[in-house]
Amino acid sequence: MSSDPPETHRYASPPCMAGEIAPDYFDPFGVDAQQARDVARWRRTERERLRVNRQAMSIENRRAVGEALAGHLRDLLMERFDGARGRVLSAYWPIKGEPDLRPLMAELDAAGVTVVLPVVAVKAAPLLFRRWTPETRMVRGDWNIPVPPLEACALRPDIALAPLVGWDDAGYRLGYGGGYFDRTLAALSPRPFTIGIGLTAARLSTIHPQPHDIRLDLILTEDGIQGPQEQQ
Numbered sequence: 462m463s464s465d466p467p468e469t470h471r472y473a474s475p476p477c478m479a480g481e482i483a484p485d486y487f488d489p490f491g492v493d494a495q496q497a498r499d500v501a502r503w504r505r506t507e508r509e510r511l512r513v514n515r516q517a518m519s520i521e522n523r524r525a526v527g528e529a530l531a532g533h534l535r536d537l538l539m540e541r542f543d544g545a546r547g548r549v550l551s552a553y554w555p556i557k558g559e560p561d562l563r564p565l566m567a568e569l570d571a572a573g574v575t576v577v578l579p580v581v582a583v584k585a586a587p588l589l590f591r592r593w594t595p596e597t598r599m600v601r602g603d604w605n606i607p608v609p610p611l612e613a614c615a616l617r618p619d620i621a622l623a624p625l626v627g628w629d630d631a632g633y634r635l636g637y638g639g640g641y642f643d644r645t646l647a648a649l650s651p652r653p654f655t656i657g658i659g660l661t662a663a664r665l666s667t668i669h670p671q672p673h674d675i676r677l678d679l680i681l682t683e684d685g686i687q688g689p690q691e692q693q
Contacts, residue, residue: 533681644673
């Protein structure tokens with residue numbers, strides 16, 4: 462168990478509105494700074510396009526996508542992790558039209574899975590992961606996103622879900638632009654098994670990976686496992 466930073470910091474859920482906060486984020490240690498800026502500009506345009514398309518979905522379609530994804534994730538966890546009972550799984554609180562897996566989070570909690578939610582404790586630093594249960598009294602974080610309170614237990618995940626704005630067949634994720642998820646994966650040892658959660662329609666031919674981008678272990682959409690993993 463790890464301890465959280467002092468209460469003087471402000472807290473928020475992970476990916477959330479990082480795109481608005483750091484829209485020009487790119488790795489300053491990249492080999493070609495101009496190329497990195499071009500990629501950041503292209504990502505910003507694609508990010509906005511994909512978010513607009515996602516939020517235009519009807520409530521019925523969103524519900525159907527969430528239910529389909531929950532079914533695929535349930536099957537995946539059972540097949541590869543024996544249901545993940547006794548393991549720590551990092552989920553996410555849905556925002557901006559993201560697939561809603563909260564019913565499955567409650568189901569997993571009841572089945573003995575330790576569910577945590579990522580929290581931004583310090584800007585531009587790796588995320589923390591706080592314990593969540595259906596009874597957790599959530600508080601509002603920096604961007605008005607519900608997060609577990611400061612006193613919730615902080616744990617390291619064995620499995621981490623990553624909401625996707627976009628994705629490619631190589632297993633790379635287009636997120637919200639703040640770099641929090643990649644920064645966190647780079648800091649965690651051992652690294653959790655990472656599952657990208659997104660829409661089939663959000664597939665890109667490539668996200669033009671940069672030095673800071675970390676490939677996900679698997680990508681899951683409403684149509685099942687995508688990318689190179691689907692052949693395994």
